[in-house]
Amino acid sequence: MTDDLLPDDPLLRAVTALRQGERVPAGLAERTRRRARRQATVRRAAIAAGVTATIAAVVVIGPSDSTPPGQVTFALEAPTTSGVSLVGDFNDWDRDRVRLERVGGEWRVTLQLPPGRYRYSYVTDEGQWLSDPDAPPALDEFGAPTSVITIPSET
Amino acid sequence: MTPTDAALIERIAVGESSALAELMDRHAPALMRYATHFLQSADDADEVLQDTFLRAEKAIRKGVRPDHVSAWLFRITVNRCRSRRRQFWRFMGGEAGEAVIARASTPPRAEMTEWRDEITRALAQLSQPTREAFLLKHVEGMTYEEMADVTGAGIPALKMRVSRACERLRELLADLR
Numbered sequence: 001m002t003d004d005l006l007p008d009d010p011l012l013r014a015v016t017a018l019r020q021g022e023r024v025p026a027g028l029a030e031r032t033r034r035r036a037r038r039q040a041t042v043r044r045a046a047i048a049a050g051v052t053a054t055i056a057a058v059v060v061i062g063p064s065d066s067t068p069p070g071q072v073t074f075a076l077e078a079p080t081t082s083g084v085s086l087v088g089d090f091n092d093w094d095r096d097r098v099r100l101e102r103v104g105g106e107w108r109v110t111l112q113l114p115p116g117r118y119r120y121s122y123v124t125d126e127g128q129w130l131s132d133p134d135a136p137p138a139l140d141e142f143g144a145p146t147s148v149i150t151i152p153s154e155t
Numbered sequence: 156m157t158p159t160d161a162a163l164i165e166r167i168a169v170g171e172s173s174a175l176a177e178l179m180d181r182h183a184p185a186l187m188r189y190a191t192h193f194l195q196s197a198d199d200a201d202e203v204l205q206d207t208f209l210r211a212e213k214a215i216r217k218g219v220r221p222d223h224v225s226a227w228l229f230r231i232t233v234n235r236c237r238s239r240r241r242q243f244w245r246f247m248g249g250e251a252g253e254a255v256i257a258r259a260s261t262p263p264r265a266e267m268t269e270w271r272d273e274i275t276r277a278l279a280q281l282s283q284p285t286r287e288a289f290l291l292k293h294v295e296g297m298t299y300e301e302m303a304d305v306t307g308a309g310i311p312a313l314k315m316r317v318s319r320a321c322e323r324l325r326e327l328l329a330d331l332r
Binding site: 079 | 172175176179180183184187188191192196197198199200201202204205208209212270271274277290293294321324325328329
């Protein structure tokens with residue numbers, strides 16, 4: 001029976017290595033606080049500016065009252081990745097066209113987008129596709145999870 | 156004197172943010188270990204933990220008072236990990252896609268020993284339910300009763316998953332001995 005690993009079980013070495021386990025990246029509490037604040041900020045800003053964002057916090061910040069129409073800052077927390085690209089309907093899903101810059105513990109980029117509805121995702125340099133885990137899944141035609149933002153016309 | 160989990164919960168309920176940080180210090184290491192091994196990505200695990208504690212805080216402020224805080228936090232984490240993995244499955248096209256993601260997400264060799272690298276790859280070969288059961292049983296040291304509480308699965312099914320996981324891992328790691 002394999003329920004308990006005996007001292008001579010070779011699997012015990014693997015389990016011992018796994019138990020030594022993963023370090024919690026510093027600043028988890030502060031990142032969680034920032035995420036909560038962003039969620040609140042984005043929801044308020046979206047309502048105030050008439051932006052329909054089916055994304056929530058991690059993804060898009062703003063716009064505020066002073067932000068030009070259509071200007072959107074995309075932000076992602078990915079502390080251990082070496083680089084992040086933004087791909088979406090606005091850049092033909094080309095990962096070489098919009099790179100995010102590291103700002104503190106975040107990756108950010110600000111774009112000016114014309115009115116319209118856009119699907120987008122982040123791609124890390126390690127090849128992971130990331131969407132906002134809090135957002136309702138908005139799948140593209142290939143079934144990929146994406147986030148969606150709608151920039152209203154200025155009328 | 157170290158406050159109990161119950162005392163921290165009451166402080167969180169009245170909006171004391173330092174109490175949430177204390178709760179994280181106490182429980183995040185085990186949750187992080189589980190989420191990282193399950194998702195095969197430290198960044199994904201970090202996001203899952205943020206999500207877990209935000210959801211926990213929200214529930215506490217709504218009046219939830221869990222009897223066993225560790226098991227409760229594990230239950231939220233396990234569910235968030237499952238949800239996150241489902242998104243990737245849909246994108247990559249099933250379990251074969253998951254293996255691709257696992258390979259892409261494996262940290263560079265320089266960051267870990269070759270042995271741990273191989274264990275990570277072997278874990279990625281397990282199905283989601285068997286990996287989940289193996290990690291909870293043998294890495295987190297839970298009883299089957301605790302695992303049933305955390306996962307919602309029956310004890311016989313969990314025993315079978317653990318058994319299969321062990322057999323498969325022994326096969327995969329045999330050449331390395």
